[in-house]
Amino acid sequence: MLDQALAQIPDAHRHGTDILIRADSAGSTKAFLARVCDLRRRGIRTFFSVGHSITEAVRRAVRAVPVRLLHPALDQDGTLRDGAEVAELTGMVDLECYPTGTRIIVRRERPHPGAQLSLFDEDEGLRHQVFLTDTPYSGGGSAQFLEVRHRGHATVEDHVRCGKSTGFGRFPSRDFAVNAVWLELSLAAIDLPAWTRVLLLDGELATAEPKKLRYRLLHVAARLTRGGRRLRLRISATWPNYRSHPDHALDHIKTGS
16 A cells, blocks of 8 residues: 555655655554665655554653653644643664664643543553654654654544545445445545635635535535626525525635635
8 A cells, every 4th residue: 555655656756755654553563664664775765653552661661751851742833732742762662673763752641531541541641642753863853843743644534534424434335346436436525525625615614524515515506607707606595504694605715716
């Protein structure tokens, strides 16, 4: 799957550009990380940032890390993340079996309501997340920066959830070929709203998930008309959700789109 993903990148960017491979803890297998490093010997500058299970060795390191090595975690905009800290555990956990230069970093924070906690988290009263990376210290590879960079991978889970609402979770057949076609259609169903948000929408609809778009826009009976060299979207004035709210859906369609 990694090779297929890289093959989709244009040659001009696949060779000569640093490519970060992010994954959850399933990507921390030694064979997968060895493959990422092997690609560098073929001229593809891949680096990894992957989740790691909280093993007994990691738990011992977390409990032993000095307070002076804990740094405030950051949010995506660079501001401090309330109640969260980051520490590097490299040298405190045996990483001999992993590629040379592998670092291990932990983030701990006060758990949010509904967060899934392990027994270790419940015992410590904090939620812990650990990841591995081979990004070097030089070039801005601080633990704080690397942690917020890795956390951006969480958007994948959001896309998976959106995919389930557009067909991923409803394969219609026991026949593989039929389900393969269904999957391709589901992927198209995800791509179309995604490009719609980027190109046509702003405000709250620019970040809306498919369910909201479905009820705010896609279920609306309307016609596209041309006149005076302009394209117009005409919605019936009797549509109950169009005029009943001052902040109706068309207010979020970008001018000129």
